[in-house]
Amino acid sequence: MSPTRENAERRRRVRVAGIVLVVVMAMVAAGAGYLYALRPATGSGSAVGGIVHIKRGLGAADVAYLLAGHGYIRYPTVFGIHLVLTGQTDRLQSGYYEISSDMSVPQIIQRLTEGPHAAANLTIPEGLTIAQIAKLVETTLLVKADDFKAKATAQAVKNRLGVQLPPTAASAEGYLFPETYRFELGTNPSTIVNRMVEEFRQRFMIPVWQATPPAERWGRLHEVVTLASLVEEEAKVDEERPVIAGVLLNRLKQGMKLQCDATVQYALAERKARLTREDLKMQSPYNTYLHKGLPPGPISNPGLPSLQAALKPAQTPYLYYVARGDGTHIFSRTYQEHLAAIKKIRGAGARGL
Numbered sequence: 001m002s003p004t005r006e007n008a009e010r011r012r013r014v015r016v017a018g019i020v021l022v023v024v025m026a027m028v029a030a031g032a033g034y035l036y037a038l039r040p041a042t043g044s045g046s047a048v049g050g051i052v053h054i055k056r057g058l059g060a061a062d063v064a065y066l067l068a069g070h071g072y073i074r075y076p077t078v079f080g081i082h083l084v085l086t087g088q089t090d091r092l093q094s095g096y097y098e099i100s101s102d103m104s105v106p107q108i109i110q111r112l113t114e115g116p117h118a119a120a121n122l123t124i125p126e127g128l129t130i131a132q133i134a135k136l137v138e139t140t141l142l143v144k145a146d147d148f149k150a151k152a153t154a155q156a157v158k159n160r161l162g163v164q165l166p167p168t169a170a171s172a173e174g175y176l177f178p179e180t181y182r183f184e185l186g187t188n189p190s191t192i193v194n195r196m197v198e199e200f201r202q203r204f205m206i207p208v209w210q211a212t213p214p215a216e217r218w219g220r221l222h223e224v225v226t227l228a229s230l231v232e233e234e235a236k237v238d239e240e241r242p243v244i245a246g247v248l249l250n251r252l253k254q255g256m257k258l259q260c261d262a263t264v265q266y267a268l269a270e271r272k273a274r275l276t277r278e279d280l281k282m283q284s285p286y287n288t289y290l291h292k293g294l295p296p297g298p299i300s301n302p303g304l305p306s307l308q309a310a311l312k313p314a315q316t317p318y319l320y321y322v323a324r325g326d327g328t329h330i331f332s333r334t335y336q337e338h339l340a341a342i343k344k345i346r347g348a349g350a351r352g353l
Helices: 003-037 059-068 076-085 106-113 130-141 145-153 152-159 190-209 221-234 238-253 263-269 304-311 333-346
Strands: 049-054 095-100 118-123 178-186 318-321 331-332
Touching: 003 076, 049 059, 049 331, 059 076, 076 106, 095 106, 118 130, 130 145, 130 190, 145 190, 152 190, 178 190, 190 304, 221 238, 221 263, 221 304, 238 304, 238 318, 238 331, 318 333
Parallel strands: none
Antiparallel strands: 049 095, 118 178, 318 331
16 A cells, blocks of 8 residues: 555544544533433422322323422433333323422432322311311312312212111211221222221221121111210310210200201301301201201211210210310209309300200
């Protein structure tokens, strides 16, 4: 090979080597940039986080821009590319997720494809109504209150307990057991209702109701639960629950009106600090100042102590009681004794049967 051709070949090789080097460096830089783009959007010290709702039907691009809009990822395009490269484009699941900007893109994708879904504790205190529980469900689990109420039906109780409630039972009121539950955000409202009724079955129906011989039950299940809901509203200390249940049952047996303020409160659109005389005249089947007997159904969802007290009320001679103001009551046998008790503590704004 002539010196001229040899020099030309050398220059060609140098050019090729240079091009290869540039390509390799570009690839390395691109790879490094790609890996950098997969890193968390912020460090742990400045991370932002929260609940992200991936609605059903959202595509991968929609999800990427949703995450970017919250500041959880930097580059929506890189998020989409990584989904494609890892074959997970069609694996994103709808639901609520707890996401933070200190999670890498692969970590976020893993969360959105495998879970866990965001969850929260739902604490139901004793004595709440379905309407009140529905508000808690909405604020805690992000499930619409109206959707929850629509599923809290007498049919739901029948399905779980195998008990046919009377026609007067318009809902699952009384059978949503007070407890602390844990649900994923956005849980189907039917699932929430069924879980609460199942807790009623496990905590009261099986170990208490079914363990009590039929001959020892003064009434049917719905009557007992209804009485328990009144006890829940009237009693403040556990020791008095069987006594108050006994008083109410005594009045029922003697054909007296229960005259229970809590039943009127239930009938009102909004609970009042104090009932008026006009309130006590309101036309409602729940107004036990006008109608004898138990109200058509429970007025709240009672806890286990009230349920036990209603099933086995205390044998007591009392027909009346009045609140002292400290959570306890004065119990009386006669109306004259009752009036004297009211007079004794009238300064505390006492009310009673």
